[in-house]
Amino acid sequence: MSSSDFRTGREGEFTYRGHTLDELQEMSLEEVAELLPARQRRSIDRGLTEEKQKLLEEARERGEEETANDPIRTHLRDMPVLPAFVNKTFSVHNGQSFERVQVRPEMLGHYLGEFQLTRQSVEHGQAGIGATRSSKFVPLK
Numbered sequence: 001m002s003s004s005d006f007r008t009g010r011e012g013e014f015t016y017r018g019h020t021l022d023e024l025q026e027m028s029l030e031e032v033a034e035l036l037p038a039r040q041r042r043s044i045d046r047g048l049t050e051e052k053q054k055l056l057e058e059a060r061e062r063g064e065e066e067t068a069n070d071p072i073r074t075h076l077r078d079m080p081v082l083p084a085f086v087n088k089t090f091s092v093h094n095g096q097s098f099e100r101v102q103v104r105p106e107m108l109g110h111y112l113g114e115f116q117l118t119r120q121s122v123e124h125g126q127a128g129i130g131a132t133r134s135s136k137f138v139p140l141k
Helices: 021-026 029-035 038-045 050-061 064-069
Strands: 006-008 014-016 072-074 089-093 098-102
Touching: 014 021, 029 038, 050 072, 064 089
Parallel strands: 072 089
Antiparallel strands: 006 014, 089 098
């Protein structure tokens, strides 16, 4: 996604491909899909699954203050971020636990899972008991 896809105007108002956030939220799902990148557009054109439709309805029904206190829990990491999700809090599952993700306007057109990493960085220690002979060698300097 290029930087020209979303900008802030002179007054700091967010726009996504020439449309303000209010305009995007008033559009139908099909109209929003036309603005999204190809992969997200294709997943919407093929039809949202029942679980994804439930998540979208729950996001539309709940207010911003409600989700801040009690985030919407989901395993749907492959759900595209839609205008109905903006300024709402989700708890996205990363394979081990649910982690909070506050959806901002800049996240439109991405997937929920992109903002919650599933892998942790590996920090190797020194070779221990049972290590092979060659890996036991630790230089002094």
